[in-house]
Amino acid sequence: MKIWVPMDSAAKALGADDVAEAIGVQAAARGIEIELIRNGSRGMVWLEPLVEVEIDGVRHGFGPALPSDAAAILDGSSAKALGPVDDLDWMQRQTRLTFARCGVIDPLSLDDFEAHGGLTGLRRAIAMSGAEIVQEVTASGLRGRGGAGFPTGIKWNTVLQAQADRKYIVCNADEGDSGTFADRMIMEGDPFTLIEGMAIAGLGVGATKGFVYLRSEYPDAIKVMNTAVKIARQKGILGDDVMGSGRAFDMEIRVGAGAYVCGEETSLLNSLEGKRGVVRAKPPLPALEGFLGKPTVVNNVISLATVPVILAKGAQHYADFGLGRSRGTVALQIAGNVARGGLFETAFGMSLGEVIDDIAGGSASGRPVKAVQVGGPLGAYLPREKFDTALGYEELDAEGGLIGHAGLVVFDDATDMLQMARFAMEFCAVESCGKCTPCRIGAVRGVETIDRIARGDADALPLLADLCETMTDGSLCALGGFTPYPVMSAVTHFPDDFATAKEAAE
Numbered sequence: 125m126k127i128w129v130p131m132d133s134a135a136k137a138l139g140a141d142d143v144a145e146a147i148g149v150q151a152a153a154r155g156i157e158i159e160l161i162r163n164g165s166r167g168m169v170w171l172e173p174l175v176e177v178e179i180d181g182v183r184h185g186f187g188p189a190l191p192s193d194a195a196a197i198l199d200g201s202s203a204k205a206l207g208p209v210d211d212l213d214w215m216q217r218q219t220r221l222t223f224a225r226c227g228v229i230d231p232l233s234l235d236d237f238e239a240h241g242g243l244t245g246l247r248r249a250i251a252m253s254g255a256e257i258v259q260e261v262t263a264s265g266l267r268g269r270g271g272a273g274f275p276t277g278i279k280w281n282t283v284l285q286a287q288a289d290r291k292y293i294v295c296n297a298d299e300g301d302s303g304t305f306a307d308r309m310i311m312e313g314d315p316f317t318l319i320e321g322m323a324i325a326g327l328g329v330g331a332t333k334g335f336v337y338l339r340s341e342y343p344d345a346i347k348v349m350n351t352a353v354k355i356a357r358q359k360g361i362l363g364d365d366v367m368g369s370g371r372a373f374d375m376e377i378r379v380g381a382g383a384y385v386c387g388e389e390t391s392l393l394n395s396l397e398g399k400r401g402v403v404r405a406k407p408p409l410p411a412l413e414g415f416l417g418k419p420t421v422v423n424n425v426i427s428l429a430t431v432p433v434i435l436a437k438g439a440q441h442y443a444d445f446g447l448g449r450s451r452g453t454v455a456l457q458i459a460g461n462v463a464r465g466g467l468f469e470t471a472f473g474m475s476l477g478e479v480i481d482d483i484a485g486g487s488a489s490g491r492p493v494k495a496v497q498v499g500g501p502l503g504a505y506l507p508r509e510k511f512d513t514a515l516g517y518e519e520l521d522a523e524g525g526l527i528g529h530a531g532l533v534v535f536d537d538a539t540d541m542l543q544m545a546r547f548a549m550e551f552c553a554v555e556s557c558g559k560c561t562p563c564r565i566g567a568v569r570g571v572e573t574i575d576r577i578a579r580g581d582a583d584a585l586p587l588l589a590d591l592c593e594t595m596t597d598g599s600l601c602a603l604g605g606f607t608p609y610p611v612m613s614a615v616t617h618f619p620d621d622f623a624t625a626k627e628a629a630e
Contacts, residue, residue: 125151125158125198126178129189130227132165132312133344134305138188140173146191147175150198164313166227167467168214176209185209214468217483219445221437221453222430223469226313232351234359237316243361245435249324250369257328258284261431263439265451269306270296270387270424270529271602273450273517279421282411283329286419293325293334293373294396294415294422298380298387300339301500303459303531307425309467311338311345314429315352316361319375321428323366324435325421326373334375335415336425337392340382349377384555388601389422391557402557403601424529426455446472450516450527460496460533461487477511480534491536495618497544499528501551502606504613505541524613526606541618546574548610552603563604566595570611580624588615 129144130136144160151158168174174187175197185206186197196202206212229236237243249257262277283291295318299307311318322334338346353375356362364372383401385391390404393415414420430452434442443451450472456479458465463485480486480496487493495505504525506513513523520527535544553567570591576584592608599605615622 125156126161127158128161128163128176128183130165130173131162131231131344132172132227133308133342134169135165135172135174136344138172139190142191143173143175143189143194146194147197150194154198156198161230163229164226164231165309165467166209166215167223167309167469168212168464169466170464171206174209182208183210185212214464214466214483218469219453219471220469221433221442221445222317222426222455223310223314223467224433225317226309229314231313231315231348232355234316234355237314241436242316242432243320243367245432246320246324246361246367248435249327250367250371252327254284254328254330257324257435260439261328261434264434264442265439265446265449266427266430266434266442267450267517268424269426269430269455273527276423276427279411279423280325280329282409283331283419283421286412288419290333290418291329291331292415292418292420293322293329293331293375293428294389294393294420295322295334295336295425295428296387296389296392296422297336297338297342297345297425298392299342299425299529300382300384300387301502301529301531303497303533304457304500304529305459306455306457306467306529308342308345310425310429311342312348315348316356317432318349318425318429319352319356319361321431322375323361323373324431325423325428327366327369327371329419329421331421332372332374334373335396336375336377337386337396338377338379339386340379346377346379353377383557385557385601385603388603391601392422393420400557402559405600447514447516448472448518450518454515454527454530456483456515457529457531458484458534459531461489461493461536462534463488472516473514475511476506476513476515476532477508479515479532480511484532484534487534487536489536489538491538493534494537494539495535495541497533497535497610498531499526500531501548502602502609503528503531504609505535505544505617506613507617510617524609524616526609541614541621542574542578545611545614546571546578548607548614549574552607556603557601560598560600560604562595562598563600563607566591566599566604567607570595570607574611577622578624585615585622588612 171187267273386401395401549570
């Protein structure tokens with residue numbers, strides 16, 4: 125009997141290790157021979173720990189499981205039976221490309237990875253020139269999945285054309301945004317796809333060395349990625365002769381100390397070099413002078429993990445999904461006050477309302493949803509009037525928001541948006557690297573100004589707007605530059621929460 129119990133961090137936090145142990149004990153007591161596989165998560169966090177049992181060749185789900193459910197799961201009498209996992213509505217409505225294997229395979233089984241299509245993209249890339257690889261990625265329309273959505277192909281082509289004795293691939297796995305967990309899920313649930321993507325990137329631009337910059341708060345991901353790299357090297361996927369191609373690419377895992385600002389690419393590069401994590405002024409761009417002053421591709425985990433799909437299925441297959449300039453799929457991370465939180469991969473274009481009201485099932489509290497913050501703690505707070513907005517880079521930008529990492533944090537009508545605006549400013553003040561004045565000083569003054577508004581000081585309202593404009597125009601990185609998004613969106617869209625000061629002004 126095959127049984128899968130996730131080793132994903134979210135599942136473990138909800139008791140997956142205890143459930144796995146209980147299943148082992150109960151199986152031994154009943155004389156049942158089982159093969160217990162610790163997989164990644166399917167992304168249905170509200171059902172974790174999600175136990176899957178193979179019945180007549182089909183994986184059936186049971187969850188959320190407790191250790192006390194082990195006997196009933198083995199006996200086939202559990203009241204928590206969900207039926208075939210692939211038939212669940214959450215799974216049926218997705219377009220799983222990047223996350224196709226996550227939760228399905230044993231994360232550290234290379235045979236399992238290959239049996240589910242792994243290494244197909246790398247094998248095709250080996251037969252192509254660097255320019256052909258870069259053109260394929262460019263034609264797919266893939267854009268950065270970690271921030272501003274810069275076209276991946278343009279970045280790669282810049283590094284390809286750069287002249288240098290050495291080039292690098294750096295994976296930004298410093299996933300520090302609240303409400304985001306896609307990077308962690310892919311690293312814990314399908315690490316070889318990230319390794320494959322980085323190897324393809326290396327072959328494409330002529331880089332022979334790669335680094336994954338991972339935050340120390342992700343011990344499980346660090347362990348899985350280190351083990352996967354070791355396996356890949358032993359199997360010839362990494363090293364001086366990648367899969368017998370005669371071309372070299374190797375990589376290693378580096379662990380950061382958890383500074384939020386190191387999610388910004390130049391701060392990350394400084395930290396990677398052993399320096400203090402502060403932003404660099406641009407130009408020069410990292411694509412020309414990045415790690416150790418050499419041309420460097422810096423991409424997010426999901427961007428790189430998507431590359432194997434593009435090479436395996438072709439650029440056009442990927443580009444056929446999405447809308448406008450937002451091509452392919454987006455890994456929505458649904459969190460906050462929702463009935464059904466988790467990871468949902470879909471083509472760009474679904475509306476915010478469909479995601480929040482239908483997919484996520486509205487608020488967990490049962491109260492009306494008041495706002496959703498898209499793109500992490502520096503994203504705008506969008507009210508229900510904006511819920512018809514399609515999830516796409518330009519579409520959200522037109523509404524004063526940003527898609528960023530595609531994290532969605534939901535709030536019900538009991539939330540005080542003035543306090544949420546204050547949190548954004550305080551967050552920036554705490555996490556600022558201190559390199560530029562607008563962020564270092566502006567965030568501190570911003571907290572003070574919001575506190576004045578809370579006390580009914582009408583003069584503070586225009587002052588807050590001026591302060592936000594200064595931070596946007598003068599900050600060196602996204603931390604200070606984007607902090608005005610949540611602050612001013614809260615002021616604009618939720619005036620009742622700032623009523624005391626507005627009434628005084630009138």
